[in-house]
Structures are given as structure tokens and as C-alpha cells.
Amino acid sequence: MADKRKSKRRKEDFQPTAEVAEEKPQKEEYSVADWLKKNVPVKKTKFLNHNVQYFTGSKAVDALMESKWAKPEKEGEEPLFPTREHCVTFLDEMLRHKFFHRAKKVAISEELLKSKKKRDVSKSSDEKEKKTDKEKTEKKEEEVGESSHAEGKAPEVTEDEERKKKKKKVRLEMHFNQYFEDNLDAYVWLYDPIPIYYWLFGFLLVLAGIGICLFPLWPPSVRMGVYYLSIAAAGFLVFIIALAVIRFKVFCLIWLLTLGSHHLWLFPNLTEDVGFFASFWPLYHYEYKGGESSSSTKKKKKKKEKLSDNEEEAEIAKSLKEPEPELENQEDQAAEGNQSGSESEGSSQQSQTGKDFEMVEKDDVVEAH
Numbered sequence: 108m109a110d111k112r113k114s115k116r117r118k119e120d121f122q123p124t125a126e127v128a129e130e131k132p133q134k135e136e137y138s139v140a141d142w143l144k145k146n147v148p149v150k151k152t153k154f155l156n157h158n159v160q161y162f163t164g165s166k167a168v169d170a171l172m173e174s175k176w177a178k179p180e181k182e183g184e185e186p187l188f189p190t191r192e193h194c195v196t197f198l199d200e201m202l203r204h205k206f207f208h209r210a211k212k213v214a215i216s217e218e219l220l221k222s223k224k225k226r227d228v229s230k231s232s233d234e235k236e237k238k239t240d241k242e243k244t245e246k247k248e249e250e251v252g253e254s255s256h257a258e259g260k261a262p263e264v265t266e267d268e269e270r271k272k273k274k275k276k277v278r279l280e281m282h283f284n285q286y287f288e289d290n291l292d293a294y295v296w297l298y299d300p301i302p303i304y305y306w307l308f309g310f311l312l313v314l315a316g317i318g319i320c321l322f323p324l325w326p327p328s329v330r331m332g333v334y335y336l337s338i339a340a341a342g343f344l345v346f347i348i349a350l351a352v353i354r355f356k357v358f359c360l361i362w363l364l365t366l367g368s369h370h371l372w373l374f375p376n377l378t379e380d381v382g383f384f385a386s387f388w389p390l391y392h393y394e395y396k397g398g399e400s401s402s403s404t405k406k407k408k409k410k411k412e413k414l415s416d417n418e419e420e421a422e423i424a425k426s427l428k429e430p431e432p433e434l435e436n437q438e439d440q441a442a443e444g445n446q447s448g449s450e451s452e453g454s455s456q457q458s459q460t461g462k463d464f465e466m467v468e469k470d471d472v473v474e475a476h
Contacts, residue, residue: 147167176188358372373391
């Protein structure tokens with residue numbers, strides 16, 4: 108008996124009471140959630156291998172303080188969000204109703220990035236290109252810095268570059284403290300309402316299914332029109348299939364008769380992923396893939412031999428022509444030597460005869476006397 112009483116007590120402890128039962132979100136929470144998704148900036152990332160969107164808590168509070176709920180609708184009434192604390196409490200209730208959940212930002216270290224790069228062997232080529240680009244940019248920056256130091260000016264760094272350097276890659280993890288705070292923590296959206304046009308398309312599909320089921324009740328003229336349309340569609344499909352079979356047979360016949368040297372395709376784009384009209388154009392495609400004949404190969408060999416012989420003859424002619432300018436230089440030097448010899452001989456002869464003379468001015472003669 109005592110065991111039965113204990114089991115009953117345990118069951119009563121586990122049974123949820125009316126007070127503990129989860130409360131449903133209010134209409135205001137849905138309207139605020141829709142407004143936040145439209146007006147609060149969102150970033151995309153991966154969280155537990157799922158693509159998610161998240162926002163920061165402080166930006167959400169700032170947006171709500173500037174929204175229509177921060178102003179009274181009528182004079183004398185208090186707004187929904189008079190202070191930031193009211194916004195925090197309201198967003199905390201939304202978090203408990205699972206509109207979003209709190210996540211923790213974790214900076215990715217360089218060691219983790221390197222390990223991932225080693226695992227991703229397929230992306231090695233892209234990484235090498237990025238490294239080369241970075242090295243080039245670094246070299247250019249060093250050259251600019253050296254030139255600026257030489258001129259006595261420091262290299263200017265823009266604010267955008269500084270922000271990019273300061274930015275670090277971040278990944279999200281589940282936060283243990285699931286309550287809302289007015290800070291820079293990340294809050295991942297769980298609320299994903301279905302758009303209205305989804306409901307419209309679904310409703311139209313249901314109507315179309317019901318209308319097809321009620322086909323026997325359609326008017327005779329409409330049924331005849333649908334019948335002819337279905338026959339036309341079936342005929343078009345049969346025509347396309349027959350055309351594909353015919354083009355394949357024609358290709359096989361020509362390929363067998365020519366031993367694979369001629370390839371002819373009728374409507375080559377018929378089975379390609381193109382538009383309706385592009386699939387019927389061009390009308391044919393022809394290619395010749397036969398091997399080269401022995402006569403053509405012999406002709407090519409003869410041409411190559413002739414070209415090689417002509418090149419050898421040209422080289423021999425050049426080697427013979429090269430010493431000619433040396434001989435001409437030797438002849439010029441000999442002629443110059445002969446001229447200088449003749450001039451020296453004439454000067455010696457003049458000095459021996461004593462008939463050399465020199466121009467003298469009158470002033471020099473007077474001074475000598």
C-alpha cells in the first residue's frame with residue numbers, strides 16, 4: 108500500500124498544474140515581431156549547420172524606442188515602451204515564447220582557420236591565389252610606406268581599412284542564460300511566418316484539384332475543348348520523341364557507313380537545356396573527325412625537311428657573310444696608315460729643303476728690333 112501511495116505522489120508531482128502551463132503569445136508580440144524583422148538589421152550565419160539570421164539586443168531596443176509603440180496613441184495614455192527597461196521586459200517575454208533565442212559570439216582563432224584550411228584540400232588553389240594577392244598588396248603597401256618615409260610623410264590609412272583590420276570572424280554558440288539583455292549579444296530568430304502568397308497559391312491548387320475531380324459535371328463545350336487540347340499536347344510529345352529517335356538513327360547510320368569519321372546531328376539542341384525555340388535551332392551540326400591520310404602526313408614531313416634545309420643554308424650564309432666587315436675594316440685601317448705615312452714624308456721633305464715659312468705680324472717685328 109505504501110508503494111502505491113508513493114507512486115501516486117510521484118505522478119501528481121510530474122503532472123503540470125494550470126499555473127505552470129505555457130502561456131500563448133499575445134497579438135502585440137506577433138505585431139512587434141513582424142515589425143522587428145522588417146526594421147532591425149539582420150546578419151546571416153551558420154548555427155549548428157543551419158543558415159540562420161540574428162540581430163543584436165541593443166539595436167532592437169533602440170528601434171523599439173523610436174517606434175510607434177514608444178509614443179502614446181492618445182493624450183493621457185502611457186505608451187507600451189516608455190523606457191528601455193520596459194522594452195527589455197517585453198523582449199524577454201518574447202524570448203520565453205520562443206520568438207528567438209540567445210546565442211553567444213565566439214571569435215574564431217587563427218589556429219582553427221588553419222586547421223580548416225588543411226582539411227579543405229579542394230579549396231587549396233583558391234587559397235593560394237588569395238595568398239598571392241595578399242602578398243602583392245603587402246608589397247605595394249611597403250613600397251608606398253618607403254616612398255612616404257623618404258619624402259617625410261606617413262602613409263595615410265582610411266577608416267574603412269582600420270575597421271576591416273579590426274573585424275574578426277565570429278561563430279555562434281548556444282548561450283546558457285536564456286534571458287534578454289540590453290547589450291551586444293546575438294539573438295537568433297526562430298519566428299518565421301508563412302508569407303500570404305503561399306496561402307493564396309495553396310488555396311488555388313486546392314480549387315484546381317476540386318475542379319478536375321468535378322470534370323464530369325463541366326459543360327459539354329468546355330469538356331470538348333479540354334479533350335482537343337489534351338490530344339494536341341499528347342501529339343506534340345509523340346512528335347518530339349519520334350524526332351529524337353530519327354535523329355539518333357541518322358547519326359548511327361552515317362557513323363557506321365563512314366567508320367566514325369563523319370558526325371551529323373539533326374537538331375543538335377533538341378535534348379539540351381535551352382529554350383523552346385532554341386531547341387529547334389540550328390537544324391543540323393556536322394563534324395569531321397576522321398584520321399589524317401598517309402599522303403598528307405608525307406607532304407607535311409617533306410615540308411618540314413625543306414624548312415630545316417632552308418634554315419641550315421641561311422645559317423651557313425650568315426656565317427660566311429660575317430667576316431666581310433672585318434676585311435673592310437682592315438682595308439680602311441691600311442688606307443688611313445698610308446695617308447698618315449705620306450703626310451709625314453711630305454713634312455720631312457719640307458723641313459729638309461728649309462722652305463718652311465710662318466706668318467708674322469708687324470708689331471712682333473718692331474718689338475724684335
